[in-house]
Amino acid sequence: MTGTRDHGPLPGLLLALTVGTGLVDAVSYLALGHVFVANMTGNVVFFGFAVAGAGGISWSAALLALGCFGAGAFAGGRLGGTRRTHRGRLLAYTCGIQCVLVAVTAALAAFADPARRGTQLAMIALLALPMGAQNSVVRRLAVPDLTTTVLTLTVAGLFADRTPNEVRLRRVASILSMLAGALAGGLLLRHGQVAAPLWAAAAVLGVCAVSADRLRRRDTAERWS
Numbered sequence: 001m002t003g004t005r006d007h008g009p010l011p012g013l014l015l016a017l018t019v020g021t022g023l024v025d026a027v028s029y030l031a032l033g034h035v036f037v038a039n040m041t042g043n044v045v046f047f048g049f050a051v052a053g054a055g056g057i058s059w060s061a062a063l064l065a066l067g068c069f070g071a072g073a074f075a076g077g078r079l080g081g082t083r084r085t086h087r088g089r090l091l092a093y094t095c096g097i098q099c100v101l102v103a104v105t106a107a108l109a110a111f112a113d114p115a116r117r118g119t120q121l122a123m124i125a126l127l128a129l130p131m132g133a134q135n136s137v138v139r140r141l142a143v144p145d146l147t148t149t150v151l152t153l154t155v156a157g158l159f160a161d162r163t164p165n166e167v168r169l170r171r172v173a174s175i176l177s178m179l180a181g182a183l184a185g186g187l188l189l190r191h192g193q194v195a196a197p198l199w200a201a202a203a204v205l206g207v208c209a210v211s212a213d214r215l216r217r218r219d220t221a222e223r224w225s
Helices: 010-031 040-051 059-078 087-111 117-141 152-160 165-191 195-218
Strands: none
Touching (some): 010 117, 087 195
């Protein structure tokens, strides 16, 4: 699964990013006022609820997350320029940028008051930007069933399609990776500080950035270019 002929080590790295998504969205939903920074379907629904007058949901937070996610996706779509870029290098660049932004957000949560509205909005913006870039770049990498941020089509395909065991395994692994990240994020929030899951997510992104770059350099045959 982590060394397929068409995609080289990309599936394994994308599964790690899926774990990171679970960690980040655990913080955004549980600690930043019930908003997602990676799953925009939820924010569209939340915005509708808030406009309808539902309590406990912030339309401004949902709109901010949508806007910053879109800005990150725009930047991610142009990362690497117009020339053909090795997919490993593209992933390494993206994860490196994400690592920095998530680490900055973790530092903000550690040294500012994450219960303050201004701090929360700043954290939402800083997290939605890299998640938008991640989503855009993962689309360009085009590894089937590994979107790293949403699971609706993955779950539907798991039950609806007649597919080889390898494809089923990849879909199950994607679902379990998101679950693992969310579970870890929830536990870290419950027993630690708001910054804890973000430091963990930054570590995952840093490892992915270094791994993608090193694997690309070793991949002389460019099997996953």
